[in-house]
Amino acid sequence: MYVCGPTVYGDAHLGHARAAVTFDVVFRYLSFLGYKVRYVRNITDVGHLEADSDDGEDKIAKKAKLDQLEPMEVAQFFADSYHRDMQILNTLKPSIEPRATGHIPEQIKLVADILEQGLAYVTNGSVYFDVLKYNEKTKYGRLSGRVIEELLSGSRELDGQSEKRNPLDFALWKKASPEHLMKWDSPWSIGFPGWHLECTAMSSKYLGHHFDIHGGGMDLMFPHHECEIAQGNACNHLDPAKYWMHNNMITINGQKMGKSLGNFITLQQLFNGDHNVLEQAYSPMTIRYFILTAHYRSTLDFSNQALQAAQKGYKKLINGLRIARKISYVDDPNFPFDAGQVEQVQKSLGAAMDAMDDDFNTAQAIGHLFNILKKINSIYTGQLGASSFGREVFDTMIQTFDRFITELLGLVEEKLTEQEPLLNVLLQVYQEAKLARNYAKVDVIRAELKQLGIIVKDMKNKIDWAYEE
RNA sequence: GGUCGAGUGGCCGAGUGGCUAGGCAGAGCUCUGCAAAAGCUCGUACAGCGGUUCGAAUCCGCUCUCGACCUCCA
Known part of the structure; x- marks a missing residue:
């Protein structure tokens, strides 16, 4: 199972939690049923661009400039905070957690493969996937139910400045500008990989060309997962995954919670x-x-x-x-x-x-x-x-x-007290006071414990405590 | 504008043709020093209008409302 993980340039929010918990349960349940599950969830630490997909600034690089840090410091910091948050949500660690920057050679190889298939072209040192050409043999947009003609009519015209032949084309490799922080050598230019490429590179490396489940948030279905399907088909003539699972969004006041809307809660x-x-x-x-x-x-x-x-x-x-x-x-x-x-x-x-x-x-x-x-x-x-x-x-x-x-379900007790034996001693005092009809004392103990979030339960033949609901 | 999805009792939220979802809130009862906890009982919900059917929240049509995607987002 491959699941799209976070782009590590900010704190994890409720939406990240939903994706992680959803697939954590899938992982847990399949394992429980006796399947041997290899769970791969990536960390995106390069190539994810802001605003317009292929012309924007790298999200991590932008944050790095803002905070005067190395991009890798940013990635490390937020990867750590993501791990911390996911751990306290009691999600199990994936079997493999690969990073995009750790798979640059694999991604370069993919670009070369797609070029060899004639399904990509080079412009000014950048490489773009040729969606129209690909679509002649393999329909693009099947997963999200899109038809290429409709996509074309809905997309805006190229402004003449673009290196792309077609607005639907997406970057496989981008030439880096001189001030760009994260860049690698490649046959085409010193640059960096396109966002969609990393998942193809890492999923096929660790799970093969045709694996069982690919997961992620619903917002990734188009275009990210469509692009993955296209890349997989271009290289291997196979759909990368048998099943695609998408968790839905968390809304706040009926509206999607998201980074772009600025209404998310970490x-x-x-x-x-x-x-x-x-x-x-x-x-x-x-x-x-x-x-x-x-x-x-x-x-x-x-x-x-x-x-x-x-x-x-x-x-x-x-x-x-x-x-x-x-x-x-x-x-x-x-x-x-x-x-x-x-x-x-x-x-x-x-x-x-x-x-x-x-x-x-x-x-x-x-x-x-x-x-x-x-x-x-x-x-x-x-x-x-x-x-x-x-x-x-x-x-x-x-x-x-x-x-x-x-x-x-991965729900565990959040202990309020590590002092359960002491608590039991106190409850014994409570019970003795009760037998002695010392109700003043009884009420005090009960009230004090309630302050600590603990409720005393009086039953017919015994006394116990519970977490206050 | 295109594509897709959703509207369930006070709130959240399952449920795709007949069989009590469940939780929270509320009412009553049992238990109890008083409470709490726990249990039991209750509210008789499916956006609206038509249609299909012996029977519809569930299928079909229309209307209204909301949302998502179409550009980065889990």
């Missing part, structure tokens, strides 16, 4: 609550949960209300996970085997897996997990017995619930 801002649209900070797992409650192909609208609901939902699930790890099977004559209960649980367990099988529908799977959670909570509070389910179903339920949340 992950650090979310974690700190440091942005004027944020009413509060939201934890990494809240963000992850929020992303998973929508199907990856749907747009997902950001709002404080939605995030707050996500926070409560996440904590409810995690409180359930703590309970699931605590309860064990006990034979209890008060709770005889109940075929109806068993059926409900098995139905939910099956449905949760079916949801994942059906295009990674995490939203639906989570819905079924909440139904299982009710059973687990009921067992814990004594409203149901483990023996109602029988040992086998009970064990399966607990194990599946746990693995589903932690291994498949």
Whole structure:
């Protein structure tokens, strides 16, 4: 599986998180099913130009000039911050994380191959892909449903200054101006590779000419992925990927969140609550949960209300996970085997897996997990017995619930305290005070713990704590 | 303008022909020193208008509204 990674010239935002979490779950689920998955996600550190695709300034070089840094310093800094953010979102590392600048010879080779096929041309030291010529044999635009005639009529006229023969042509290699910071020697000029080329070079190097899944954000479908398809076909006469998966956008007030619109919220801002649209900070797992409650192909609208609901939902699930790890099977004559209960649980367990099988529908799977959670909570509070389910179903339920949340969805407990043994001592004092009917003391302990985000749970025969939702 | 997609109960958000999605918020109940937690019950939603069908949120048509892509963006 190949997934388009970030261009490292700025902090990661909610949109990066959605892409990373979406494909993290794909990676996790396929691995869970027993597939051996090689997950390649690149880092773009050169060639990605601003504004007009082939005439703009390199994004990283621009940032470097602004901050008076080496471009590689910029790339390093933001690659590190991206890794930090993705790690706290609990995404697994890709198997290979190649960088564009580390694959310049491979890209030069590709340019030469495409030239040899007669599908590119050189102008003033730059090399462009000849889309019209390519289109004669292989249709360009199949992935995004575009027809070349329509694209041509919609595109603006060449201004005569352009080196391109046709506005749809895209750069494979660009000659660098003297002041350009990142440049390499090539047969055509001292320059740098075009943006679309790196993914073709790196995916084919590590996954071959025809691999299973290619992922990325929906905004990359055109033209980026179309160009990849064209490059792959030009060199290898094969579509690079069998399946293309695109995650949809995150919107804010119904509008796409994006760099160009300047309405994006970085992950650090979310974690700190440091942005004027944020009413509060939201934890990494809240963000992850929020992303998973929508199907990856749907747009997902950001709002404080939605995030707050996500926070409560996440904590409810995690409180359930703590309970699931605590309860064990006990034979209890008060709770005889109940075929109806068993059926409900098995139905939910099956449905949760079916949801994942059906295009990674995490939203639906989570819905079924909440139904299982009710059973687990009921067992814990004594409203149901483990023996109602029988040992086998009970064990399966607990194990599946746990693995589903932690291994498949990648949701883990955000510990508020590493002092759980101390907390338990305090709860013992609480219980003793309660038995002594010292309610003043009881209330104080309860209030103090609540301040720390911990809720005391009084049940019939026991006392426990939970994260405040 | 072209292409594509979406409109689901107070909010978020699954669901593509008949079977309770789920979460948040709200109401009631059980439990409880009081609470909380947990559980149970409830609201009877599918933009509008037509059509197909025994039956439609789900299919078809039209209308309205919103969005995405067509230029860099996850």
